[in-house]
Amino acid sequence: MSINDVLTTIDNNLDAATDRLMEFLRIPSISTDPTYKADCDKAADWLVADLKSIGVDAKKCPTPGHPMVMGEVGAENTDKPHLLFYGHYDVQPVDPLDLWNSPPFDPALEETPNGTVIRGRGSSDDKGQLMTFVEACRAWAQVHGSFPCRITFFFEGEEESGSPSLIPFLKEHAEALKADVALICDTSMVSRGVPSIASQLRGMLKEEFTLVGPKIDLHSGHYGGPGLNPLREISKLIASFHDDETGAVAVEGFYEGVHEVPADILRQWQNCGFDEKDYLDNAGYTVAHGEKAYSTLEQQWARPTLEINGLWGGYQGAGTKTVIPSEAHCKITCRLVGDMDPAALRAKLRKHVEDRLPTDTKVVWDLDLDGSPAYVIDTTRTEFEAARGALTEEWDREAVFSGMGGSIPVAGYFKSILGMDAMLVGFANDDDAIHSPNEKYDLESFHKGTRSWARILDALSK
Amino acid sequence: MSINDVLTTIDNNLDAATDRLMEFLRIPSISTDPTYKADCDKAADWLVADLKSIGVDAKKCPTPGHPMVMGEVGAENTDKPHLLFYGHYDVQPVDPLDLWNSPPFDPALEETPNGTVIRGRGSSDDKGQLMTFVEACRAWAQVHGSFPCRITFFFEGEEESGSPSLIPFLKEHAEALKADVALICDTSMVSRGVPSIASQLRGMLKEEFTLVGPKIDLHSGHYGGPGLNPLREISKLIASFHDDETGAVAVEGFYEGVHEVPADILRQWQNCGFDEKDYLDNAGYTVAHGEKAYSTLEQQWARPTLEINGLWGGYQGAGTKTVIPSEAHCKITCRLVGDMDPAALRAKLRKHVEDRLPTDTKVVWDLDLDGSPAYVIDTTRTEFEAARGALTEEWDREAVFSGMGGSIPVAGYFKSILGMDAMLVGFANDDDAIHSPNEKYDLESFHKGTRSWARILDALSK
Numbered sequence: 001m002s003i004n005d006v007l008t009t010i011d012n013n014l015d016a017a018t019d020r021l022m023e024f025l026r027i028p029s030i031s032t033d034p035t036y037k038a039d040c041d042k043a044a045d046w047l048v049a050d051l052k053s054i055g056v057d058a059k060k061c062p063t064p065g066h067p068m069v070m071g072e073v074g075a076e077n078t079d080k081p082h083l084l085f086y087g088h089y090d091v092q093p094v095d096p097l098d099l100w101n102s103p104p105f106d107p108a109l110e111e112t113p114n115g116t117v118i119r120g121r122g123s124s125d126d127k128g129q130l131m132t133f134v135e136a137c138r139a140w141a142q143v144h145g146s147f148p149c150r151i152t153f154f155f156e157g158e159e160e161s162g163s164p165s166l167i168p169f170l171k172e173h174a175e176a177l178k179a180d181v182a183l184i185c186d187t188s189m190v191s192r193g194v195p196s197i198a199s200q201l202r203g204m205l206k207e208e209f210t211l212v213g214p215k216i217d218l219h220s221g222h223y224g225g226p227g228l229n230p231l232r233e234i235s236k237l238i239a240s241f242h243d244d245e246t247g248a249v250a251v252e253g254f255y256e257g258v259h260e261v262p263a264d265i266l267r268q269w270q271n272c273g274f275d276e277k278d279y280l281d282n283a284g285y286t287v288a289h290g291e292k293a294y295s296t297l298e299q300q301w302a303r304p305t306l307e308i309n310g311l312w313g314g315y316q317g318a319g320t321k322t323v324i325p326s327e328a329h330c331k332i333t334c335r336l337v338g339d340m341d342p343a344a345l346r347a348k349l350r351k352h353v354e355d356r357l358p359t360d361t362k363v364v365w366d367l368d369l370d371g372s373p374a375y376v377i378d379t380t381r382t383e384f385e386a387a388r389g390a391l392t393e394e395w396d397r398e399a400v401f402s403g404m405g406g407s408i409p410v411a412g413y414f415k416s417i418l419g420m421d422a423m424l425v426g427f428a429n430d431d432d433a434i435h436s437p438n439e440k441y442d443l444e445s446f447h448k449g450t451r452s453w454a455r456i457l458d459a460l461s462k
Numbered sequence: 463m464s465i466n467d468v469l470t471t472i473d474n475n476l477d478a479a480t481d482r483l484m485e486f487l488r489i490p491s492i493s494t495d496p497t498y499k500a501d502c503d504k505a506a507d508w509l510v511a512d513l514k515s516i517g518v519d520a521k522k523c524p525t526p527g528h529p530m531v532m533g534e535v536g537a538e539n540t541d542k543p544h545l546l547f548y549g550h551y552d553v554q555p556v557d558p559l560d561l562w563n564s565p566p567f568d569p570a571l572e573e574t575p576n577g578t579v580i581r582g583r584g585s586s587d588d589k590g591q592l593m594t595f596v597e598a599c600r601a602w603a604q605v606h607g608s609f610p611c612r613i614t615f616f617f618e619g620e621e622e623s624g625s626p627s628l629i630p631f632l633k634e635h636a637e638a639l640k641a642d643v644a645l646i647c648d649t650s651m652v653s654r655g656v657p658s659i660a661s662q663l664r665g666m667l668k669e670e671f672t673l674v675g676p677k678i679d680l681h682s683g684h685y686g687g688p689g690l691n692p693l694r695e696i697s698k699l700i701a702s703f704h705d706d707e708t709g710a711v712a713v714e715g716f717y718e719g720v721h722e723v724p725a726d727i728l729r730q731w732q733n734c735g736f737d738e739k740d741y742l743d744n745a746g747y748t749v750a751h752g753e754k755a756y757s758t759l760e761q762q763w764a765r766p767t768l769e770i771n772g773l774w775g776g777y778q779g780a781g782t783k784t785v786i787p788s789e790a791h792c793k794i795t796c797r798l799v800g801d802m803d804p805a806a807l808r809a810k811l812r813k814h815v816e817d818r819l820p821t822d823t824k825v826v827w828d829l830d831l832d833g834s835p836a837y838v839i840d841t842t843r844t845e846f847e848a849a850r851g852a853l854t855e856e857w858d859r860e861a862v863f864s865g866m867g868g869s870i871p872v873a874g875y876f877k878s879i880l881g882m883d884a885m886l887v888g889f890a891n892d893d894d895a896i897h898s899p900n901e902k903y904d905l906e907s908f909h910k911g912t913r914s915w916a917r918i919l920d921a922l923s924k
Contacts, residue, residue: 032781093783096679161781188684202683206782215746217558217898220769221664221868222650224797225761226742226750231770235700242694280688284677285822288688299687307682308693309785314772315793319494319623320668320831321555322795322869323771323897331777333784335686360747369782406683407784435785436679 003458009139010450017135017450018109018118018443020050024089024127025107025120031066031090032161040066040157043089047155054138056153061173063165066090066157070176073137074147080461081383082150084179084420086410087130087186088159091122092435099437109443114192114431117440125434128441129185129426130155132449140454148461152179156410159186162206162370163409170417178418181383183456185449186408187426194273195391195399195452197384198424200301203336203374204407205345208310208366209353211237211328218324227324231313233358234328240356241306247291249306251352257339261302269297272400282431301403305335306349335407342371372409378421383460387423390455394448425456465920471601472912479597479912480571480580480905482512486551486589487569487582493528493552494623502528502619505551509617516600518615523635525627528552528619532638535599536609542923543845544612546641546882548872549592549648550621553584554897561899571905576654576893579902587896590903591647591888592617594911602916610923614641618872621648624668624832625871632879640880643845645918647911648870649888656735657853657861657914659846660886662763665798665836666869667807670772670828671815673699673790680786689786693775695820696790702818703768709753711768713814719801723764731759734862744893763865767797768811797869804833834871840883845922849885852917856910889914 029043030036044067051058051071058071094104107120190196213230243250290299313328315321391399411422427449491505492498506529513520513533520533556566569582675692705712752761775790777783853861873884889911
């Protein structure tokens with residue numbers, strides 16, 4: 001029997017596969033908010049049951065946080081490569097809820113100018129992508145009654161909340177998890193219809209601080225004038241993070257460890273099918289707003305950033321409150337590239353703020369936030385060429401090695417803790433609105449993504 | 463019978479008066495939040511019943527918003543001045559609730575280093591102050607079986623939410639409300655134990671805007687770098703409102719209509735008993751943070767301000783969300799002095815923001831917010847000297863004509879709409895934490911405030 005039988009089975013079972021995904025999407029497994037702890041557990045149980053239904057020996061593994069799901073199959077194929085597949089079943093929070101056009105956890109198929117989409121939180125990040133691999137395995141097993149090689153399934157429930165349990169878990173289960181290569185489906189295509197394998201990922205540093213001013217909220221009539229206002233002061237601090245002339249981050253030493261992109265890689269990127277206009281349009285931008293000295297693609301893939309993800313203080317309710325609040329709050333994430341060291345960067349960022357603290361204020365840092373370095377992948381391995389060929393066949397368009405603006409810390413941990421390279425193949429599109437209201441996943445991504453994995457499994461097990 | 467009988471009655475009835483105030487404070491009449499509409503109505507009913515209990519012909523008057531309370535008594539005293547007493551029964555919101563040491567609407571007496579205080583939202587602003595006058599009338603009526611002069615009671619329920627119904631109501635009921643002079647008890651003493659009559663009030667301009675950037679919330683991995691971040695941009699706008707060198711507001715034309723304080727008034731202020739250190743200590747400040755060229759008292763009483771009262775955007779929940787939000791929000795109030803024109807100032811403020819809007823952003827202004835000019839009171843009228851004498855007797859300390867940092871728009875409307883001067887006498891202290899968690903009113907303010915009004919009524923009706 002040939003790969004075509006598997007592909008045909010995938011085509012014939014698309015409706016059933018979509019229904020399974022919908023069921024999975026209905027579980028509100030928001031990992032960052034303790035309110036949803038039971039739902040994260042439920043999502044893990046759902047995965048265990050689904051893996052068992054295709055003959056995988058799967059189990060839920062407890063952690064101090066949300067459980068991991070592990071499963072293994074095809075160990076008899078000792079002459080074939082051992083693959084580990086990673087995905088995450090947790091999803092982002094849904095606020096602002098009022099901007100959703102349909103309930104985030106009541107997924108539905110929807111017709112759009114770009115074709116049919118699966119609408120709902122997690123449809124793209126990462127439940128839909130995760131299921132492309134599971135559905136490929138299901139079809140393979142259905143056609144062959146077996147699996148092409150030894151496959152270890154590894155699903156996490158804390159990816160959207162900093163993966164606090166991941167490193168200890170990897171260390172504890174190193175033997176079971178160490179495979180020849182890890183497959184990860186949590187990335188997007190460079191452009192619609194352009195199959196992409198990520199060759200480098202940005203790292204991430206998380207920070208949060210509270211600027212404390214007066215000892216109580218004050219009346220802006222009694223104290224307006226002589227009173228220091230933390231909202232004004234935190235705004236000045238945030239404004240000081242960037243140089244408006246160059247668009248560069250102005251924190252001293254921020255760019256230590258950043259390398260320019262080699263000319264040959266830059267040339268590849270220039271021809272990778274990235275549609276700058278489309279990328280900017282998706283966000284409602286007419287121009288790129290980052291470092292003026294770099295192209296939009298470099299700004300996204302190869303340059304570090306400092307972003308404010310949350311900012312709040314004072315009165316947010318209806319009407320007016322004439323208050324000078326005692327505190328202001330700010331959430332920050334930095335994207336890291338090259339050899340930037342998260343710990344060193346954290347120190348520089350804190351120094352930048354502490355050097356600028358006005359009289360009568362203090363800063364309180366959140367001490368529970370982590371960081372991870374950037375990761376450049378060795379794409380010279382034979383598996384990468386095989387996968388590139390399989391993707392090129394499926395999409396009828398040459399697959400590319402792309403950069404990545406996002407951070408997939410697990411890929412770095414696979415390398416540093418298990419000595420295992422990761423191959424990141426994803427089918428998301430830039431307009432999927434992941435982490436945003438109205439998240440969606442193209443039905444084409446789900447369908448051809450599943451077919452792509454079948455072809456990759458075939459290529460890697462030949 | 464002499465004034466002393468009235469003062470003795472007040473002393474003897476202090477406990478009962480305090481119980482009545484407690485009952486009034488238990489009604490959560492937050493006017494700015496629609497959730498509490500019924501409670502505002504309940505507070506109005508409570509006042510009507512309490513006025514009736516001392517023989518005042520009182521009634522609740524509906525408005526498009528919260529009701530007004532009106533009452534009249536003593537019309538037979540045609541040879542005496544006609545006084546109007548104004549206060550407001552609505553209170554500020556209570557957030558942040560977690561900073562309260564006791565439930566804001568479960569008032570209680572509490573011993574402190576500065577003596578006994580009445581703790582609870584509205585105890586100082588303005589229910590406690592309002593009741594000082596009502597209790598003085600109660601004692602007077604009890605002793606004399608009548609009232610010293612014609613008194614019109616006028617209580618509002620929208621003072622903390624911009625008084626939307628006030629101007630039309632004043633115009634509609636001009637005849638009933640027009641008296642010889644208005645008495646208002648909603649201000650504080652220059653310093654603990656220094657009886658004060660406000661001689662000028664700052665005006666207020668309210669603004670709120672939303673800065674709109676990308677058309678949806680974005681993933682800070684996909685768009686961090688090229689993406690414009692509204693939280694960073696609104697911070698730059700807020701930082702641009704002031705000149706950090708001088709501490710002055712940097713909005714072009716902001717100071718048009720502002721006059722320097724005359725030397726003789728400045729001399730009065732220098733000797734008015736204002737305790738700068740105490741004032742700054744109450745807020746946890748070691749220095750004044752306003753315009754460097756002016757004294758702390760001038761900054762508070764005689765200089766205009768631009769304050770940020772609320773600032774928010776992006777993720778505020780537990781953990782991290784790697785988002786570039788599509789919007790950022792900001793609430794602003796300006797305090798006005800001299801001849802500053804609210805409408806002209808609004809135009810300048812909006813121009814300042816609109817002139818600085820970055821590419822790919824737009825600003826949306828709240829169009830429902832009002833403004834009121836500053837108000838300088840004619841303190842040469844005989845009533846002011848009479849009241850000053852009465853206060854000096856009660857507090858055994860010369861009463862002063864003080865400035866005011868706050869805004870009491872109604873005083874300006876009494877003048878502009880009814881041609882009636884207002885005399886503002888209040889007994890609050892700067893550490894009352896009005897508009898803040900743990901608001902309190904000194905029992906001494908309540909007791910001696912009541913005695914003060916009895917003396918003022920006596921002096922004004924001689």
